[in-house]
Amino acid sequence: MKQKPPVVKQLYRLSVEPRVVKQLAKLAERLREPRSRLATRLFTEAVMAAKPPARSKSRPNSNHAS
Numbered sequence: 001m002k003q004k005p006p007v008v009k010q011l012y013r014l015s016v017e018p019r020v021v022k023q024l025a026k027l028a029e030r031l032r033e034p035r036s037r038l039a040t041r042l043f044t045e046a047v048m049a050a051k052p053p054a055r056s057k058s059r060p061n062s063n064h065a066s
Contacts, residue, residue, distance in 0.1 A: 012043075 024042075028035040 024035055024039060028038045031038065
């Protein structure tokens with residue numbers, strides 16, 4: 001039987017706009033899911049899907065005068 005990896009509970013104090021809090025509350029109510037669970041799920045999905053910014057192949061030379 002496959003064992004699940006351990007889950008670490010880490011809390012973050014995120015500063016979000018009031019409209020985001022209202023939207024989260026509306027969505028949680030519509031989905032009948034607790035706000036904290038929904039927020040955790042959405043945060044996890046966003047972090048796991050995030051990609052680092054693409055590195056540009058040519059670097060601008062900052063020594064040149066404009």
